[in-house]
Amino acid sequence: MDKKFDMNGPLVLVRGAGEQASGVGWTLAKAGFQVVMTEVAKPLMVRWPVCFGTAVVQGTWQVEGMSSRRVEKPDECETAWNEGVIPVLIDPDLEYLTELKPTFLVDAILAKRNTGTRRDMALRTIGLGPGFTAGEDVDLVVETNRGHHLGRLIYAGPAEPNTGIPGTIAGFAKERVIYSPKAGVFRAVRSIGEQVEAGECVGVIDDGMGGTQVLATLHGVLRGLLLNDTLVGASVKLGDIDPRGKKEYCSTISEKARAIGAAVLLGIMESGLLSPISLKTR
Missing domain, CATH: 2.40.50.100 (RNA polymerase II/Efflux pump adaptor protein, barrel-sandwich hybrid domain)
Structure with a gap:
């Protein structure tokens, strides 16, 4: 039986439900936030076993004990949250934004450019990686480039430029x-x-x-x-x-996605928008 998680905290909308976005969604849901993720109708996810966006195709999906479910409309989210499930909406253009009214919005598409996220879409907006400038189109940027600065919170200015080269693992890029x-x-x-x-x-x-x-x-x-x-x-x-040749890495959240998820959680917690009773104790 799936473990149930109590989601009663402020609403966080995560744009994208791919690998890195799923690390963010998993972290925030575990912390008690009401998370809703948005995806395209036909996602191209190579690491789909660890992506909540796989629910778009399969109907439901689970990543490390946390379940997700495709929902058709925002009014289905409440039921999912009450069941400890992350709802995934097909809504790449955020047509349901006014209905959802998120407190926090995280653009985790990792398109290397801003595909339409604005600071006025939520009380606090966070952009992951290149394409965003903190203080301009988002409130906060999280560095996504592997290395010393991975997960660093940027309060003014952009993330490191896109190198066009995948991160190095065991000497290979x-x-x-x-x-x-x-x-x-x-x-x-x-x-x-x-x-x-x-x-x-x-x-x-x-x-x-x-x-x-x-x-x-x-x-x-x-x-x-x-x-x-x-x-x-x-x-x-x-x-x-x-x-590295380790099969278990295929079905678990990567170190990069965990670091980014933790950074987003920190960015939310330090925002000053949470009261002591915003998150219920589980």
Whole structure:
């Protein structure tokens, strides 16, 4: 049976329900906040086992003991919260913002640019990573670049610029990411958690004219791979290979997502918007 969590605190709207956003949502829900997450109708999540956004496709999903459920309208959120479940809305343009009236809004899309978040959308707005400037389009920015400053709260100015290079793990950076060679429908032939060798086929892209193999880029554990039968464009991220080779990392929240989630929680707690009774003791 799923563990139930008491969510009675202020409402936090998290834009995005991918890997890093899910680390934020998991942390805040565990802390007792009422969290609602928004996603696109057809999310492209390679690490979908640890993404609450997987509920968009599956209906429900669980990440490390915390459950999420796709809901169709804001009035379904209350039931989900009472059950200790994070509601996930298909609402990329925040059309339900005025109905939800969040106290806090966290833009966790990680698009490397601001896709429409404004400071007036909530009493306090937080942007993750490049594309946001604290004091201008959001109140606070959280650094998302791996390294010494990961999770740092920025009160004025932007995060570090986007490098265009994935974070380094065990000495590998861009080599560990698999991209689509062309547009088409992706069909997986390997599964997340499996050991793969460089050059092995992990999937096929079918463009209607024939299939093109998608090859592993190095040796390691297939930590992420798009869901089967996903329509993709050219040069879209399809998978992620972890050279550390630990299968258990595939189904647990990463150190990066945990650090970002903790930073967002700190940014909310120090906002001055919470009274001593805002969060009920569980």
